[in-house]
Amino acid sequence: MKHVTRLCAGLLISAAWVTASAAADCEITLRSSDTHPDGYPTVAGVKSMAAEVREKSNNRICIEVFPSSQLGEEKDTIEQTQFGVIDMVRASFGSFNDIVPITQLTSMPYLFKSEDHMHRVMDGPIGEEIAEAFAEKDLIALAYYDGGARSFYNSERPIRTVEDLKGLKFRVMQNDVFVDMMDALGANATPMPYGEVYSSIQTGVIDGAENNFPSYDTSGHAEVAKYFTLDQHLMVPELVAVSKSSWEKLTPEDQEILRTAARNSATVQRQLWADQEAASEAAVLEEGAEIIKDVDKTAFIEAMAPVYEKYVTTPDAKDLIERIRATE
Structure with a gap:
């Protein structure tokens, strides 16, 4: 597709990010699904989380990222994560509407004043409240990403x-x-x-x-x-979530490593998304x-x-x- 290479522009892939072969050396390997292609801001965000988790756990915990719908489309992988078939999923709030009804409200038109406003809402008490609704459906909300x-x-x-x-x-x-x-x-x-x-x-x-x-x-x-x-x-938020069953197998210390890395990855993902938006805006202006x-x-x-x-x-x-x- 025309312009598809722009999607990956500027996304630097760290050698520390987990591959399937590297994951075999870890004590715990968490499989994470994404529908977007490798290099897309959401995939890069979860990979940055994987790098931090591996470093902070002294190579004990690996996150193996499966992009491009390798494990299924969003709704399918959400269900798999609920049942612990896979460990983690990155998906749009829109795909959770039938499972976690409160997510429907964040899809109302002109609700958020700006992307920064959306980030402040989701990173604050309201985001924590929404996270509780996910927990009731066997999903632990780790971080909210930006879907533009x-x-x-x-x-x-x-x-x-x-x-x-x-x-x-x-x-x-x-x-x-x-x-x-x-x-x-x-x-x-x-x-x-x-x-x-x-x-x-x-x-x-x-x-x-x-x-x-x-x-x-x-x-x-x-x-x-x-x-x-x-x-x-x-503006529809996106979520990185881990299966409740996978979460409960981790020690409190490892849970904290995972949660902190996820929140840090949201900062990475949001910046990559902002960069991609700016690059695309410049590209379409150039085309008239x-x-x-x-x-x-x-x-x-x-x-x-x-x-x-x-x-x-x-x-x-x-x-x-x-x-x-x-x-x-």
Whole structure:
């Protein structure tokens, strides 16, 4: 795929990171799954965790990372981790929605003010509260990674206001919240497989889609939809989790090594993601894309009132949303 080499640019792979052969020399080997390819920021993040764990445990504990869906797709590997078939998983919160319902609330549109705001929320008391919900499902939450911010892009016109969205057809994932979000903004939601987006924009079946900068870049969508509006309507956290059964086999000292290394790896992953976003933004600008940053999000946020009324219904859910918004 065009631009795919950009995905790995700048990601330095340390010789200390665990390989399958090296893992054989360890007393404890934890297998960790990721759907993304080797070199992707999430994979590199878990590998940095592996390096620290091995060093701090004096080569007793190894984490063997399996990228590119080698152990299965996200939902499959989450289930395997719950049952202890594999030890660790890195997955998007979106894949946990049916298992840990509280994760659905973090997928509400315009909930997080910025990626930094999302990090502060997830690294604080709210993140700890969400971690408790994972523990009830036999998953120990170790660290929250950054999956980027999704924004609108289209082939027709710059979008600066809600009115600019009226009548445009946007591809969205098959998700009721996404469909209702587009309806509330006056646009037409068109669920379709990701692989069909390029040709559908090119032929006028749809006018645009929504995603993050790296996806907009590596998919080639910038070639057919040159107007990218940085509205950041959705930021979905990602999780590194370990199976409860694998966790309980570790000593308290080894658990602390694992937890500390995971949190440190989140810093690494977030920086790699920020670097990748910057590289992709530069790449699409060079290809002629127009990035619209002067967006007043107030009207967009106000338009989401009916969406929140539909999906945030319980007192506990409303309280969590308010606490997230109030986090400084």
